Amino acid sequence: VGEFGSPTSSRVFVVANQKGGVGKTTTSVNIAAAMALRGLSVLLIDLDPQGNASTATNIEHGSGTPGTYEVLLDGMAIDDAVQQAPDIPNLTVVPATIDLAGAEIELVSLVSREQRLRQAIDSYVESHDVDYVFIDCPPSLGLLTVNAMAAAREVLIPIQCEYYALEGLSQLLRNIELVQRHLNPDLDVTTVLLTMHDARTNLSASVAAEVRQHFGDRVLQTAIPRSVKISEAPGYQQTILTYDPTSTGALSYLEAAREMTTHYPQKEQ
Ligand code: ADP
Numbered sequence: 001v002g003e004f005g006s007p008t009s010s011r012v013f014v015v016a017n018q019k020g021g022v023g024k025t026t027t028s029v030n031i032a033a034a035m036a037l038r039g040l041s042v043l044l045i046d047l048d049p050q051g052n053a054s055t056a057t058n059i060e061h062g063s064g065t066p067g068t069y070e071v072l073l074d075g076m077a078i079d080d081a082v083q084q085a086p087d088i089p090n091l092t093v094v095p096a097t098i099d100l101a102g103a104e105i106e107l108v109s110l111v112s113r114e115q116r117l118r119q120a121i122d123s124y125v126e127s128h129d130v131d132y133v134f135i136d137c138p139p140s141l142g143l144l145t146v147n148a149m150a151a152a153r154e155v156l157i158p159i160q161c162e163y164y165a166l167e168g169l170s171q172l173l174r175n176i177e178l179v180q181r182h183l184n185p186d187l188d189v190t191t192v193l194l195t196m197h198d199a200r201t202n203l204s205a206s207v208a209a210e211v212r213q214h215f216g217d218r219v220l221q222t223a224i225p226r227s228v229k230i231s232e233a234p235g236y237q238q239t240i241l242t243y244d245p246t247s248t249g250a251l252s253y254l255e256a257a258r259e260m261t262t263h264y265p266q267k268e269q
């Protein structure tokens, strides 16, 4: 497998789904790692106070470590909060600390409270060579997620191949429309990724069929299989790409990442 091609300008993705446990963080870190290991320059922004994306990429994120909290609340430049992932060349990460837990409320009284992440990312990508930016969101549609949607051009929605997979999606899509109308007309749902897919079950097949029916060619051909190794990796502060590079989980994230680098679905009008 060779290197992936660079986009002509930085592509900024928000990884969103207000359901918890659908694979947002797993997808953010593993797609980011796969692209970085294939030679692309990738910035991962951890916007979930849980800090799971920071843990999985082995990034220092104890309370007080500069991170997304300082970027959002203090106007800190991303330059001053970003860390190089120790095990993955070309991957830089803005960590989330527990301090971010209060940000949802603290943001309310600030000027341009919805555009603070956008301002920070815009000025960072202007002066750095960044191919892809991924923003890992918390499981809610509050001001943190709104900041991410205002900052991104593309939405990546991970969908778990399980019962109730589509529940809540209409609310997510409605919120995306509101952001398009009021904050960011350039935002578009370009990419849907099926996660925790079990090829042996009818359930996975029927969820996948329903999602493909609804989202068409925005759904990546590659589905991520359910795999114990994928869930083990964060416990070793690793992505699946470094934890077990030849596992089916690693290969499927690599393939999904490769697809994304050549996947520019038509804008909906
Ligand atoms: P979210 O960020 O949407 O809350 P996570 O990415 O944290 O979801 O995933 C939820 C849980 O499912 C985690 O424990 C994670 O390790 C596990 N998980 C994610 N993807 C897979 C997979 N393909 N196979 C098995 N477990 C997975």
Ligand code: MG
Binding pocket: 024, 025, 026, 048, 052, 137, 138
């Ligand atoms: Mg998460």
